[in-house]
Amino acid sequence: MECFSITVSDSPFEPERAHADFRAAALGAGAIVAFTGLVRPDENVSSLTLSHYEGFTQSQIKNISEQARARWELSGLCIIHRVGNMVVGEPIVFVASASAHRRDAFEAADFVMDYLKSEAPFWKSETRGDMAHWVEPSARDIDDKNRWRS
Amino acid sequence: MECFSITVSDSPFEPERAHADFRAAALGAGAIVAFTGLVRPDENVSSLTLSHYEGFTQSQIKNISEQARARWELSGLCIIHRVGNMVVGEPIVFVASASAHRRDAFEAADFVMDYLKSEAPFWKSETRGDMAHWVEPSARDIDDKNRWRS
């Protein structure tokens, strides 16, 4: 059974719930890799808000998902991304890939995360003290993404 | 908070339960990568049994865990391995790594899995028809492990 899904939502989600649903749907896969990104504690940041462009953001993520499906042998790929206001420790992103082969599952999840972190249409705003400011992708995120150029 | 654990058990386990416990313990990490290995359906295999050498197997896995901790910046590494008789779809192995950095979490989980699949002291027996036979690591597993030689 195949299971490909993309969710962008301002509601909190439980990575373990998503993992259980994905594992049930991806029945028959030998390998599941799940990445969970969490809001890290930063004593200078009091608030984190992620904006997106409804519809466009989903379709750009769908492109990434389709690239991953073309590149690796996957029986499932689940992408969940939080938007809106988030607090420390909350899950921001969950990417799970299922495959018969361990390597395909690892590489696909890694690839999708690198694209999400550098090219997906999200705009992040952090409040430090009284000042909200927009955050751009780190040089590290851009380097990570460039690993996949062939 | 740091969380490093190794479990080898003949009791079934829930990857999602392990993930929830790990996420709670690794509070403060920005990235969690979790690998789950499941018994794949194979119409020719009626039964799969994994043996280990109690104590020795755990200490060999501990070596691998310590190598990963030395190589990557991790705030947690959880390794669970099933032994005994297993049925299709059951989780065999769960490896979760937590880090401030996505890349460290991905590479550490990938590394640990490659070692578990090729060098950990487990002996796998499959029953095909009436015949039980011992399985050796695949050439693919050995190639995967060799990627980490520096």
Add this chain to the structure above:
Amino acid sequence: MATILFFGKLSDVSGALTVDLPQDVRSGAALKKWLGGRDAALQAALEQAGVSMAVNQQMALGDVAISNDDEIAFMSALSGG
């Protein structure tokens, strides 16, 4: 009427607009120039590095044709997820 959306840093400078495009504003580049002419702060923001454009939710370049039926988005440099 065309819908003009702004994302990221640009959304601090302008909210969404619903506008009747002048006859001579029929490309992405012409729209950018026209919007900048109405608002100096927006002009400066639109000229920052990393600003991209989408027309009807498709990535577009300056020569893209636009009309009053379109949804045009100007997006500041992406943050990533």
Add this chain to the structure above:
Amino acid sequence: MATILFFGKLSDVSGALTVDLPQDVRSGAALKKWLGGRDAALQAALEQAGVSMAVNQQMALGDVAISNDDEIAFMSALSGG
């Protein structure tokens, strides 16, 4: 008495043994030879590729010293997890 354990394919040939080691069996290699001399099937199995040895749960080579207090394990080629 020394405890001798067998894992993997080797465990099909012999169960665990508790033995009083002869005076001249004081290395891993000597033990392997001695066990093989008692049982031709075990001798063949111990000579297969990939067989490794541990003494008191530490990986060991043939020249490792052993005594009657030790736990010695012979392990067939590993399957991996």
